[in-house]
Amino acid sequence: MKQSFSLACSTAMACIAACLLLTTLHAAPLDKRSIPSCYKSSVRLTYYWIPKEGDKDMNNKGKSITLSGSKTKKLKDKNSKEISKVSKTTYNKFQMEGTGLLKSGIMVNLGSGGKNVFMKVDRKKTPYGLGSNSKALTPWASVASNDIKLGTTLYIKDLDGVSLPNGKKHNGCVRVDDRSWSMGGCQIDFFVLQFSAYQQLNRKISSKVKVVEKSCKVQDYVNSNVKKWAVLT
Known part of the structure; x- marks a missing residue:
């Protein structure tokens, strides 16, 4: 009798638990788009930008450089056709970024033929550069992530209210438009367009942020000054 009663109780409890689980699932569907749990705590925030011929920048050791000098290096496409001549410093920086x-x-991007092959970017379609899957990058709105689905929008509280170099205020909303070969997961790489913008924002924003x-x-922060720098006017 004890065994039968115990079995009956176990069966009844299992049924109740199953019903409660089904009710919970129907009441609150699982979020299939959820980002990795590491983003619930602070993750590293880094920056990337477009190096521009003639501008100040830095090399991969963090040393200050100017992208100028004798034009001794040729930017070539996949057919070995010359796109332009640039200085060695400029060439190396273009390769690195x-x-x-x-x-x-x-505007040039590295092509599919190796680190010495470049391609012209269609600036009518992607005026501020190419992200992954040919997505157009948007200044101060695009980010790179290696473990969040492309197209996902994110809110970064540390960005909300920050004054951008062109005077506009950020609303904290960004979108994953790119991947990065230079980092792993649990990290956000923020597209800030210019090296000078990186210098300003790096002083304002924490290196660890919650996402x-x-x-x-996603806001449009482009104004006439941005277009002028980008040689679009």
């Missing part, structure tokens, strides 16, 4: 902007307004997946509106 995988992209670059010439004074003429031509929340959120349906938010």
Whole structure:
């Protein structure tokens, strides 16, 4: 009798637990888009930008450089056709970042043929550069992440209210438009367009930030000064 009663109780309890589980699942569907749990705590925030011929920048050791000098290096496409001549310093920086902007307004990206092959970027479609899957990068709105789905919008509280170099205020909303070969997971790489913008924002924003997946509106921070720097006017 004790065994039968125990079995009956166990069966009844199992049924109740199953019903409660089903009720919970129907009441609160699982979020299939949830980002990795590491983002619930602070993660590293880094920056990337487009090196521009003639501008100040820094090399991979953090040393200050100017992208100028004797034009001894040729930027070539996959057919070995010359795109432009640049200084060795400029060439090396374009290689390191995988992209670059010439004074003429031509923007180049590394092509598919190796580190010495470049391609012209269609600036009518992607005026501020190419992200992953040919996504157009948006200054101060695009980020790179290696473990969050492309197109996901995120809210970073540390960005909310920050004054950008062009005078506009950030609303904290960014979108994953890119991947990065130079980092792992649990990290956000913020596209800030210019080296000078990196210098300003790096002093204002913490190197560790909290990131929340959120349906938010990505703002357009481009103004006439930005277009002028980008040789779009």
